Structures are given as C-alpha cells and as structure tokens.
Amino acid sequence: MRYFRLFLALPLILPSVLAGQSVLGASGLGMRAEPLDAIQRALGGVGVTTRMPTVLPGNPAASLDLLAPTITFTGQPQWGTFEVESEEGDFFATRFPVLGFAYPLGVDGVITFTAGSQFDQNWSVVERGTVEVKGDSVGHTDTFLSDGAVTALQLGWARRWSTSFAVGVSVGVYRGGLERTFFRRFDGETTDSVALENPINAFGILGRWNHAGPLASLSLFWDPSPFLQVGATVAWGGTLKVNPARGVDSDGREVSIPLEFKVSTTAALNSTLALNAGATYSNWSDLGNPSVDAVGAGRVTSYGVGLEWEVMNFWAGGLPLRFGFRRSELPFRFLEKKVKENTVSFGFTIVMAQALGLPLAAMDVAFEAGSRKSGGYEESLRRLTMTMRVGGR
Amino acid sequence: MKRYIFLTLMACAAAGCTEKISTAPDLGFLRVNPRTAEVVIPFDDFVDEVLVFGGYGSTAEIDHALVAVDYGGLNARTLVLLDFYPTRSDQVPGLLTFSDGRIVIFFDTLRGIVDSPVDIEVFQVVEEWHPASMTWDFAVDTAGEQRAWSQPGGGLTTLLGGATFRPAQGDSVSIPIDSATVVALGELIDGRTSGLLVTGAEPGVFLQVVDVVLMLTSSTVQDPDTVFEEPISVFNLGFMFDPAPAAPLGWLRVGGTPSWRTVFTMSIPRLVTGTPEICGSVGCQVDLTEVEVNLAELVLTARQTQLAWQPQDTTRVDIRPVLNPELLPKSPLGERVAAVPKGVPPELFSVQAGTEVLLSLTSLVAQIFDTAAETGTVPVTSIALFTEPEPGLIGFASFEGPGGPGAPVLRLLYTVANPVGLP
Structure with a gap:
C-alpha cells in the first residue's frame, strides 16, 4: 500500500519536472521524448521486449515476470552542443522519463501504473537587436521561452495465456502544460556606452495551454522457444486537445495522434549473450490541424539493435554489460527538414537484491552519445539514463 | 559502501534538475514579430495647459540661510x-x-x-x-x-x-x-x-x-x-x-524658496502616426492603448536662470499627479511617478543652458493607457513638477515654455507584437 500512495503522488509532479533541452522541441507538439528506461536505452531498444522484467509505460506485458510489487524510477540528465549557421551553444537538462509501478496478480498476471514522457517543449531562443531612441542606438535582448511537456498516465494489465504467449493492454490520458513567453529587455545604455537617463521597461507577452487526451495500447508477446522472445505493441493516441489556460486569450487546437507500431525481439545467443533488435513506425501526417500538419514529418521509422553480455557476477547478481545503436526519426520537422537522431550506447545493471534468479532491487545505467540533425541544424548529444528498480512486499 | 555509491549516483542525477535549457539564435520560426518604435508628441498635441505656481514653503524650512548684497540685484x-x-x-x-x-x-x-x-x-x-x-x-x-x-x-x-x-x-x-x-x-x-x-x-x-x-x-x-x-x-x-523673483512669463520654473511648481494638464493622444517599420509603406495610425509603452519621457529644455537664482546644487525634480486640479495651487498630490526624483545639475541653468532634461513618466503613461483601454477614453491628467525636498534650494530650475524651439515634448517608446501562439 505504501508503494501505491507514493506512486499516486509522483505523477502529480511529473509535468513540472519533465524538462527538455533542445530547440528541436519548437516544432509541432514538441520533441518526442520516448519513455524508455536505462535497459532499453543501453540496448537501442524500442520499449517492447526485454530479458529482465521491468516496468515500461504502455507495455504492461514487460512486467509479467516480476516477482513482487515493483517501483521504477528513471532519471535522465543529458547535455550537448548545437550548431546552426555560424552560431554555437550548449544545453543541459535532466528529465524523468519513466515512473512505474507494477503489482503481480499471481504468477500469470500483472497490473501496472505508469507515467511516461511523450513530448518535450522546453527551449528558448535569444536574439540581440537595437532600436533608435533619441537618435541613439540602444541594444535589446529578445528572449522567447517555451516551458512545457506532455506526459502519458497509463493503467495497464497483462496476462500470460500460455507459457509462450502473453497479452497486455493499457489505457490512459495525456496530461501536460505549455507556457510560451516572449520578452524584450532593453539595455541601460546606448551602444556607445552612454547610460540612459531613464530605464526602458521590458516588453512581455505570454500564452499558456493545457494538454489532455486519451491513449491506449495493446501488447503481444510470443516466446517461440526458450531462447527467443518476440513482441509487438500498437499504441493509439486519440485526439490530443491543446486548450488555452483559463484567463489567457489564446487559440487552442486538436491534434490527432497517429497509431504507433513497435516490434522487437530478444534472442539468447548463448547462456551469457543476448541480442535485442526492434523497430517502430508511425505516420505523422493528416494530424487534424493545418499548423501541425505543416511540420509533420510523415512516415517516421526508428530502429535499434543491441547486445547484452552477462560477463560476471557482482554484488547480489549478474553484471550484464550492454551495447547498442539506435537510429530514430522525430515526428516533427525542424527548419522544414526531417530530424534524425543517431546514438550509440553502453550500459550495465547492478543487482542489489534478487530472488529465484530475478532481481528485486537493481540499478540500470545507460550512456548514449550521438547527434541530431535537421538541415543546417546539428546537435551533439550525450545522455545518461539511470533506472532504479525496487521490489518487495 | 556500495549502497553509498549508488545513493550518490542517484543524488547526482537529481542534482541535474538545475537546467540550462537550449538557447539558440533566432531561426526564423517565431511569428511574434516584435517591433519597437519611437514617437515624439509636440507640446500642443499633448498639453492642454501649463501653469506655474509659487509660494510653497518658506525660508525657515531649509537648513541654511543666505547673505547677499546686490548679487545680480x-x-x-x-x-x-x-x-x-x-x-x-x-x-x-x-x-x-x-x-x-x-x-x-x-x-x-x-x-x-x-x-x-x-x-x-x-x-x-x-x-x-x-x-x-x-x-x-x-x-x-x-x-x-x-x-x-x-x-x-x-x-x-x-x-x-x-x-x-x-x-x-x-x-x-x-x-x-x-x-x-x-x-x-x-x-x-x-x-x-x-x-x-x-x-x-x-x-x-x-x-x-x-x-x-x-x-x-x-x-x-x-x-x-x-x-x-x-x-x-x-x-x-x-x-x-x-526683490522676490517675478512670476515667469512664457517659461517654466521649479524649485526655489519659497518654492515654485509647474503643473501640466495633459491629454495624450490615443492615436499616433506609426513608423514604416510598423505600418509598412502605406502608413497607419497606432492606437497606443493596444501597444505596450516601454518609455515615456517629458522632455524639457533647461533655460538660463537669472544669476541670483541659479541653483547652487543639484535640483531634485519630483513628479506627482495632481489629484484635484480644481483645488490648485493647494491640490493634494498622488504617488511619485518615477522611482526617485530626477537630479538636475546646476550647470544646466547657467553655462549648459539648452540641455534637454528627461523626466520619466513611463508608469503614469502606461496607467493612462490602461485606463483608456478599459473606458475607451484617454483621461485628462495633471502632473506637478516640484523639488524634493520642497523647498530645498534658494535657486530654482528654469525650463523653456511653449511656443519656442525648446518647448516641452513627450517622447514615447512602444512595442507591438503578434500574440504568442502555438507553434
């Protein structure tokens, strides 16, 4: 019960702590922020199949083998640099892409409650300019700040129908908020360094919106042999309503979130080595709103592949090392070009407590290095993902 | 020990909440299109009446006295x-x-x-x-x-x-x-x-x-x-x-002992001619109730003061709204318009006469247009210029009055922009 109370409190803070870091989030609904834990990040995974049972948003079947009620928490600091035309800069932020709780129902079933990031809209643009005042040139700084995120809260259920076949379903809602502000702040002196006699007040305007909408998913797992697991997930996003906040005079919109298909497989090559591969597909066109359609990327695919090698024992269990590669296309174009992300990854898991060969408490770590590109815009990205899993009664 | 290591790792991750969000130059995808323009409103277009009143305070209220013998009379x-x-x-x-x-x-x-x-x-x-x-x-x-x-x-x-x-x-x-x-x-x-x-x-x-x-x-x-x-x-x-200084004719006076006040009664125009940057080549009128006024300055031109009455120190000019103009010269005054009184050096009334003195009215003018936006009418507003303290100096500040090249003007700097919409 204490897990449940804690878990109920966590989603309340999620929209405020979800934080993005890239100006790529300026397009459409923002930058896609996949709710993946450290294991999936390390393997270049898409969030479907996994050798180690865990809690993944929109995929309750991944929690079927958990032995005890389990909470997972994922923190994800990321940093990097960007370059566009002759301009360069850097960024740093921390996201919390996954919060999850799973409660086993006997040995064949599980229910899950998850909060996972979906879109990230944290970014800013700064530009310098001048204005003529009394014949003198006075500098000003324009700042456009976007602060927002969309999160999915989902309730899931999964059941193993036979030793080789399992089904999971989840339903939930999108929740989020967005505040976009523009400020023009004037310098206190002219460009000739002559102090102004009277300060010039800043100019500022803002818009504020809330996000709401339904979503659901269906997951199918098939284990054709003890060494092979195949999984597929289809996620339905419904209509995401973007409504102006109360008291703010702004336009709203409705966006049709397209179906997203994911397939994945995990194959045990020998007793210590496993291969993971997966792909996703969705069509970000005909989104129901002309402004969003204008930046929709159309058909986007992602794929990834990774190896897991359980090289030795450490502390209370095995120490799997993971290596992966992931190539993703983002749903919204930026500067009229499709955005592509490439990362290579490395990770491991440290098991702190286990029972029957399955971990009760573990920490997963993944480090990714890569890039995002869109026409003349390019980012160099470093992403550290850490997931803490704690189970028990 | 191992547990401490992992707790430290988690704490480090949490510490990453301190963000430096991505900041990039303008990439052309913003549609806010902010434009800042300056407009100078001539005296006749914003002042209904300007009056100079004397007799505020007495020589007993300042912290020094004076000895003069035929000094400039x-x-x-x-x-x-x-x-x-x-x-x-x-x-x-x-x-x-x-x-x-x-x-x-x-x-x-x-x-x-x-x-x-x-x-x-x-x-x-x-x-x-x-x-x-x-x-x-x-x-x-x-x-x-x-x-x-x-x-x-x-x-x-x-x-x-x-x-x-x-x-x-x-x-x-x-x-x-x-x-x-x-x-x-x-x-x-x-x-x-x-x-x-x-x-x-x-x-x-x-x-x-x-x-x-x-x-x-x-x-x-x-x-x-x-x-x-x-x-x-x-x-x-x-x-x-x-002798006592004669009341000014055609020019403005602030300060002295007993002190003088200059009172402006203003009707600021709601519409001003927009700049090409705002209107394009066709021209347009800008409704000041629909923009944000970033700066409003009453621009006065310092005038040579008679030798005997030239201020010997910085004159601190304060501006407050006149709450009951019909009670002038004894009307109560409102809150200070600018955060601090404006310090005007004494040289401006002797060797540097002709220099412009810029008095901030930004908060007052913004309030006037906020009221106008609500009521549909720009309220007539009276302001009093006086010294702080009053009286403070024996000498007084002199400014050019209406009708001449140094007549008071109102300088406005305003910004217009499109609403912040969704991307």
Missing part, C-alpha cells in the same frame, strides 16, 4: 533668534557670570560665491518676527496677521560688530563683542530675547550661512578664576531677500 539677510542666557553650565559647576564674547558665523564654502575676503556685519534685531512667514518687507505675514518691519530688511537694528571672512582660512568668521553688548543681548524685550541679523558689507556678496553661534566668555561666582566659553543656543535660522 539680489539682497539677502540672515536672521536668527537667541535663546535665554543660561545661569549654570555643564562645563563648570556654579552660578554663571559673563564678560565679553564673540559671534561666530559658519558658511557653506562649497556653495556660494566665496573666492575672496568678504566683510560681514552683525546687527541686533529688537522687533519681533514670525520665522515661518517673515519676508523682506513683513515681520509677520500670515493669513491672520500682517505686520511690516518698521524698516524693510529687519526693522531698526543696532550694529554689534563686523569682521572679514577669509574663505582661504576656514569656513567661519568670528566677530568679537564687548561686555556691554553681551549684557544688551541678554536683556529681554517684552519678555522675549533678541535676534541677530547677519549681512554683507559690500556688493557682490553671496554666501550661504549654515550656522550662527554666540559664545560668551564665562566664569562662575564660586570660581571666578576659571574662564571658559559658554555657547548660547540660537534657533529659527532663516533669511529674507529682496
């Missing part, structure tokens, strides 16, 4: 009232006796014209006066009573002594007085004490007096051999001057 004399002679001293126990003494006058050597030795004289004043209302001609000039000096400039006076003030040697002058004078100054006249009048003895004198002290050579009955100086308290340091 100005004559001024300092008056101070003596306290009763004490019978005992804090310095030596016993009943006091006095012999001779001296009158010490302290000057402000940083302000005033003190570049050469100046002869100073002190007189005894026997006529009663009202410190808060006395002038050159009247000893009392209140609403209920008006009584002229028996002779303008302090009435009939008795010369007590004189000395030469040498600025190079210090900031004071000491005028000795004999024992008979000491006795005369201590005698009561109709139950009240005497006064002292300080004046210059030669033309061209202009000195600011900061204090007058009477020091009596004293001893006690019990110990006549111990001689010391006993200071006699003085109070009501003030001054009178002649």
Whole structure:
C-alpha cells in the first residue's frame, strides 16, 4: 500500500519536472521524448521486449515476470552542443522519463501504473537587436521561452495465456502544460556606452495551454522457444486537445495522434549473450490541424539493435554489460527538414537484491552519445539514463 | 559502501534538475514579430495647459540661510533668534557670570560665491518676527496677521560688530563683542530675547550661512578664576531677500524658496502616426492603448536662470499627479511617478543652458493607457513638477515654455507584437 500512495503522488509532479533541452522541441507538439528506461536505452531498444522484467509505460506485458510489487524510477540528465549557421551553444537538462509501478496478480498476471514522457517543449531562443531612441542606438535582448511537456498516465494489465504467449493492454490520458513567453529587455545604455537617463521597461507577452487526451495500447508477446522472445505493441493516441489556460486569450487546437507500431525481439545467443533488435513506425501526417500538419514529418521509422553480455557476477547478481545503436526519426520537422537522431550506447545493471534468479532491487545505467540533425541544424548529444528498480512486499 | 555509491549516483542525477535549457539564435520560426518604435508628441498635441505656481514653503524650512548684497540685484539677510542666557553650565559647576564674547558665523564654502575676503556685519534685531512667514518687507505675514518691519530688511537694528571672512582660512568668521553688548543681548524685550541679523558689507556678496553661534566668555561666582566659553543656543535660522523673483512669463520654473511648481494638464493622444517599420509603406495610425509603452519621457529644455537664482546644487525634480486640479495651487498630490526624483545639475541653468532634461513618466503613461483601454477614453491628467525636498534650494530650475524651439515634448517608446501562439 505504501508503494501505491507514493506512486499516486509522483505523477502529480511529473509535468513540472519533465524538462527538455533542445530547440528541436519548437516544432509541432514538441520533441518526442520516448519513455524508455536505462535497459532499453543501453540496448537501442524500442520499449517492447526485454530479458529482465521491468516496468515500461504502455507495455504492461514487460512486467509479467516480476516477482513482487515493483517501483521504477528513471532519471535522465543529458547535455550537448548545437550548431546552426555560424552560431554555437550548449544545453543541459535532466528529465524523468519513466515512473512505474507494477503489482503481480499471481504468477500469470500483472497490473501496472505508469507515467511516461511523450513530448518535450522546453527551449528558448535569444536574439540581440537595437532600436533608435533619441537618435541613439540602444541594444535589446529578445528572449522567447517555451516551458512545457506532455506526459502519458497509463493503467495497464497483462496476462500470460500460455507459457509462450502473453497479452497486455493499457489505457490512459495525456496530461501536460505549455507556457510560451516572449520578452524584450532593453539595455541601460546606448551602444556607445552612454547610460540612459531613464530605464526602458521590458516588453512581455505570454500564452499558456493545457494538454489532455486519451491513449491506449495493446501488447503481444510470443516466446517461440526458450531462447527467443518476440513482441509487438500498437499504441493509439486519440485526439490530443491543446486548450488555452483559463484567463489567457489564446487559440487552442486538436491534434490527432497517429497509431504507433513497435516490434522487437530478444534472442539468447548463448547462456551469457543476448541480442535485442526492434523497430517502430508511425505516420505523422493528416494530424487534424493545418499548423501541425505543416511540420509533420510523415512516415517516421526508428530502429535499434543491441547486445547484452552477462560477463560476471557482482554484488547480489549478474553484471550484464550492454551495447547498442539506435537510429530514430522525430515526428516533427525542424527548419522544414526531417530530424534524425543517431546514438550509440553502453550500459550495465547492478543487482542489489534478487530472488529465484530475478532481481528485486537493481540499478540500470545507460550512456548514449550521438547527434541530431535537421538541415543546417546539428546537435551533439550525450545522455545518461539511470533506472532504479525496487521490489518487495 | 556500495549502497553509498549508488545513493550518490542517484543524488547526482537529481542534482541535474538545475537546467540550462537550449538557447539558440533566432531561426526564423517565431511569428511574434516584435517591433519597437519611437514617437515624439509636440507640446500642443499633448498639453492642454501649463501653469506655474509659487509660494510653497518658506525660508525657515531649509537648513541654511543666505547673505547677499546686490548679487545680480539680489539682497539677502540672515536672521536668527537667541535663546535665554543660561545661569549654570555643564562645563563648570556654579552660578554663571559673563564678560565679553564673540559671534561666530559658519558658511557653506562649497556653495556660494566665496573666492575672496568678504566683510560681514552683525546687527541686533529688537522687533519681533514670525520665522515661518517673515519676508523682506513683513515681520509677520500670515493669513491672520500682517505686520511690516518698521524698516524693510529687519526693522531698526543696532550694529554689534563686523569682521572679514577669509574663505582661504576656514569656513567661519568670528566677530568679537564687548561686555556691554553681551549684557544688551541678554536683556529681554517684552519678555522675549533678541535676534541677530547677519549681512554683507559690500556688493557682490553671496554666501550661504549654515550656522550662527554666540559664545560668551564665562566664569562662575564660586570660581571666578576659571574662564571658559559658554555657547548660547540660537534657533529659527532663516533669511529674507529682496526683490522676490517675478512670476515667469512664457517659461517654466521649479524649485526655489519659497518654492515654485509647474503643473501640466495633459491629454495624450490615443492615436499616433506609426513608423514604416510598423505600418509598412502605406502608413497607419497606432492606437497606443493596444501597444505596450516601454518609455515615456517629458522632455524639457533647461533655460538660463537669472544669476541670483541659479541653483547652487543639484535640483531634485519630483513628479506627482495632481489629484484635484480644481483645488490648485493647494491640490493634494498622488504617488511619485518615477522611482526617485530626477537630479538636475546646476550647470544646466547657467553655462549648459539648452540641455534637454528627461523626466520619466513611463508608469503614469502606461496607467493612462490602461485606463483608456478599459473606458475607451484617454483621461485628462495633471502632473506637478516640484523639488524634493520642497523647498530645498534658494535657486530654482528654469525650463523653456511653449511656443519656442525648446518647448516641452513627450517622447514615447512602444512595442507591438503578434500574440504568442502555438507553434
């Protein structure tokens, strides 16, 4: 019960702590922020199949083998640099892409409650300019700040129908908020360094919106042999309503979130080595709103592949090392070009407590290095993902 | 130990909540399109009426006095009232006796014209006066009573002594007085004490007096051999001057003692001509209730002030709205428009006359247009320009009035932008 109370409190803070870091989030609904834990990040995974049972948003079947009620928490600091035309800069932020709780129902079933990031809209643009005042040139700084995120809260259920076949379903809602502000702040002196006699007040305007909408998913797992697991997930996003906040005079919109298909497989090559591969597909066109359609990327695919090698024992269990590669296309174009992300990854898991060969408490770590590109815009990205899993009664 | 390592790792991850979000140059995808423009509104387009009122405060309210002899036509004399002679001293126990003494006058050597030795004289004043209302001609000039000096400039006076003030040697002058004078100054006249009048003895004198002290050579009955100086308290340091400055005609005045105020009654236009940046080549009118005013300045042009009335120090000009214009000149005033009064250097009213003085009205004008946006009508607003403190200086600030090249104007800087919408 204490897990449940804690878990109920966590989603309340999620929209405020979800934080993005890239100006790529300026397009459409923002930058896609996949709710993946450290294991999936390390393997270049898409969030479907996994050798180690865990809690993944929109995929309750991944929690079927958990032995005890389990909470997972994922923190994800990321940093990097960007370059566009002759301009360069850097960024740093921390996201919390996954919060999850799973409660086993006997040995064949599980229910899950998850909060996972979906879109990230944290970014800013700064530009310098001048204005003529009394014949003198006075500098000003324009700042456009976007602060927002969309999160999915989902309730899931999964059941193993036979030793080789399992089904999971989840339903939930999108929740989020967005505040976009523009400020023009004037310098206190002219460009000739002559102090102004009277300060010039800043100019500022803002818009504020809330996000709401339904979503659901269906997951199918098939284990054709003890060494092979195949999984597929289809996620339905419904209509995401973007409504102006109360008291703010702004336009709203409705966006049709397209179906997203994911397939994945995990194959045990020998007793210590496993291969993971997966792909996703969705069509970000005909989104129901002309402004969003204008930046929709159309058909986007992602794929990834990774190896897991359980090289030795450490502390209370095995120490799997993971290596992966992931190539993703983002749903919204930026500067009229499709955005592509490439990362290579490395990770491991440290098991702190286990029972029957399955971990009760573990920490997963993944480090990714890569890039995002869109026409003349390019980012160099470093992403550290850490997931803490704690189970028990 | 291992647990501590992992806890530390998690704490480090949490510490990453401190964000440096991505900041990039304008990539052209923003549609806010902010534009800032300047407009200068001529006097006739925003001022309904400008009036200058005088008589605020008195010479008794400032912390210094004045001595002038035909300085640019100005004559001024300092008056101070003596306290009763004490019978005992804090310095030596016993009943006091006095012999001779001296009158010490302290000057402000940083302000005033003190570049050469100046002869100073002190007189005894026997006529009663009202410190808060006395002038050159009247000893009392209140609403209920008006009584002229028996002779303008302090009435009939008795010369007590004189000395030469040498600025190079210090900031004071000491005028000795004999024992008979000491006795005369201590005698009561109709139950009240005497006064002292300080004046210059030669033309061209202009000195600011900061204090007058009477020091009596004293001893006690019990110990006549111990001689010391006993200071006699003085109070009501003030001054009178002649002639009073005439009311300005065609120009504006702020400050002085008694002080002057300039009151603008403004009807700021709601529509102004937009710049090409805002309107494009076709031109347009900008509704100021639909933009954000970033800066509003009342632009005044400093005017050469008559020599005798040029400020000797920075004039701090304050602006407040006039709450009941129909009660002028005694209308109550509202809150200060600018955060702090504007300091105007004295040179602007002499060698740098013609310089523009920019007084911030930003908050007031923004409030005016907020009201106009709600009511549909730009409210007529009156503001008073005065000095802080009032009175603060003997000299006053002068500004060009309407009709000339330096007439007051209102400069506005405003910004317009498209609404912040969704991407």
